[in-house]
Amino acid sequence: MISNNRQFVTGAEAAVQGALDAGAEMMYGYPITPATEVFTIWIKKGQKYLQTEDEIAAGFGVCGAVIAGQKAFTCSAGPGHILMQDAISMAEGMRLPFVAVIGQRGGPSSGTVIYSQQEVILSCFGGNGEGHRLVYSPSNLDELYRLTALAFHEAWQYKFPAIVLTDGYLLKTKGILDETKAEPAKAHPLINEETFRHWRNIYNFEEELRDEVLKMENDFAAAAKEAARAEEVQTDDVEILLVAHGIVGAAAKEAVDILRGQGIKVGLFRPITLRPLAKEKLDKAAAKAKKIIVIESSLGQLARLVRDQLAPEISTPFDYLQKPAVGIEVEEIVNFVYGI
Amino acid sequence: MEFKPAKFCPGCGYPIALMLLAKAIEKAGLSKKAVIGLDIGCALLAWDHLPINTFQTHHGRVTSTMLGFKRAKPDSFCVAVTGDGGAYAIGLQNLLHAAKRDEPVFVLVINNTVYGMTGGQSAPTTLKNQKTDTHPEGNLDEPFFGPELLKNLVAAGAFLARTAVNEPKQMQEFFERAIAAQKAGHFSLLEILSFCPTNWRTRGAETIAYLESLKQAFKTGEV
Structure with a gap:
């Protein structure tokens, strides 16, 4: 479905539009340049949100929300992204449809805020696991919009955390967005009232975890057939x-x-x-x-x-x-x- | 109610607190609506124990996770089960802000004055002069009083209290108060002084005597 409403927008506005069109319902966030505007634009659009005390709380707030079946997401950058890897690691281990928009900062440390591609390894492999995450790298406004929407679809479809990895240049630059209307993503509660789920991320035996990781690897390889772009x-x-x-x-x-x-x-x-x-x-x-x-x-x-x-x-x-x-x-x- | 076998050490206080919690939840008709999030530490062992939806989170992160769940599903009854280290050390920042925002989540803190799962290191609640793995000559600091600290932060209607695993009547009453607080849309935290004979290196009567001595330092009752 193509609409003709061309818009002159910033990258942050395009990302928020992508989230909205994918049916995102809730955002947890903590301000950090260059990702802040993704959060503030979302808020100005009258959407549900919580400003947390740090990126750790934002990340785990998203984890709790998605377990309840809500399409929630967050945004961060650089040092905040490092803290958020705690939650992303849990999301990877428990197959939670966690979505984050990351504006890369120059690093190490607090570095700079416009040009950087230095959070590639952190996004892909920033946990004590095997990097079972979907990481998207948009090259322009239109892709930032479409891949943000897609991140929700594929996170919920494949149950892997999804990161839209962009940067301050793309988030802050204004340009024409030829809006292609995205469809809402389908979400569902991961625990429900009718069946008691007993759900762990810690295993008693090494072999149990090995089997779990190998299953994730298989699922990730199967997802890659469609999701690798x-x-x-x-x-x-x-x-x-x-x-x-x-x-x-x-x-x-x-x-x-x-x-x-x-x-x-x-x-x-x-x-x-x-x-x-x-x-x-x-x-x-x-x-x-x-x-x-x-x-x-x-x-x-x-x-x-x-x-x-x-x-x-x-x-x-x-x-x-x-x-x-x-x-x-x-x-x-x-x-x-x-x-x- | 059917309970699966507890995975805790013999003599641990956790199963007592969890059983009474489950019974209070059942009595309130909330067994299906209840969701228990577990911090990492001894709390993690409760993942497959109660006939209630239960999941593990990360160390120090259970409060943030459960408030995310609660905001997404306001008709749920959300419990965050954590140890004293998870609540008052690594998870303190998130606990303080959740309390200050009056997040309608029930935080259940099991205080055994040590990091039990890792073998008995000092916790924020470790008593002065108490010997632990990390303070073999005795802990240097005064203990941390969680509910008292939160008292100045919480909104009217929030519920803060402390009891002990050998006070079942008071525990029961406080669980009911916590459930009522969440139903009314408020934050609650109950700290339960609990046995850890494994790390206290105590037996039978000594364990009970030690718990009784803790009540001298940590005052029980509503805070």
Whole structure:
């Protein structure tokens, strides 16, 4: 269902619209730049919310709400995201449909607030588990809207915590949102009054937990068939494969157009989900290429995911354009490709 | 009411408190509406004990989780079961704010003056000079008085009290008061002084005598 109501909005407004269209009912939050506006815009729209005393309470408030069947979510960034991993770890262990919008901060510590892709590993693997989370990386306003809505759908469908991983640049920039109306996600109570559920996250025997984790891994792999998403640009005859996500992915896409105009056979693999990663698509593009360049505003967090997931028989050499905590412009990518 | 076997140490006070809690819930007709969240610590062992919906949370996080549940399902009766460490150390910030906001959640604190699950380290409630794993020469600080601390924060209508596992009548009465407080939309916290013979390293009569001595330091009754 497409509506024609084009809007001039910030990223935070787009994320809130995505949550609303997915039928989100409740938000728990604690202010932290650059995620604060997701919370305050939600509040200004007259929605139910609770401002908690810290991100720990916000995260566990979401856990309690979703157990009761309410589509609740939160937002955070950097040091707040670190605290929130306590709740996300419980959500992962108990298969709770936890949803969070994260505005990455430059790090370590309180760092900076606009450009960063340094919360990739924290989002994907920030617990004492195996990283069974759905992590989305929008590259523009429209995707921020759609992936926020999708996060609710897939969190409730697959029962894994879902993180929309964005940044201050996208959350604060204004642009045109060509609104595609999302459908409300279906939710249901995880315990009910008719059957007594006795539910644990601590196990007596190592083997019990092993079996539980292996079941989660199976479920995650099954979910990945549908949930792993990536955009491929000009990968059919690719010789130089760029790999980038989020707003850096948007810059890389423009760079591909420029370089193609000059006859260089460049293509892009842009993961839309960082967890699970669309590994078959990655393998296919990577096997064709003579070189893979991983481009990111971090010292290799995306590169780690890509190298880990790439089929071991693919021996295409890697190169890296890594700028921790700063943005990466189209021209830099173009020049980097010229340089190799 | 059918209870599954308790998983607590022999002589532990938890099963007594939990049984009376379940009976009070049943008497109030809330067995189906009740939801028990468990902090981590000895409380976690109650996950498969009562004929009531029960789930484990994280250490110090049960109050925040249960207020999330309660806000999503206001007709539920929400109980957060926690030890003294979960309530007054790692979970204190969240407890204070939940109390101050008058969240309609019942926090049941089992106070045995030690971290029992991890083998008897000092807790906020450990008495001065009490010997523990982390204070083998005796604890240096005065204990922490939870309900008294909350007294200045809570709204009118909230219920705060302390009793002991060997005071079943008072326990029963206070459970009923906590249920009434939540029905009226208010926060409640009941601290129950409880046995921990495993970590107190006491037997039979000594255990009871030790609990009685705790009542000298921790005054029972409504706060």
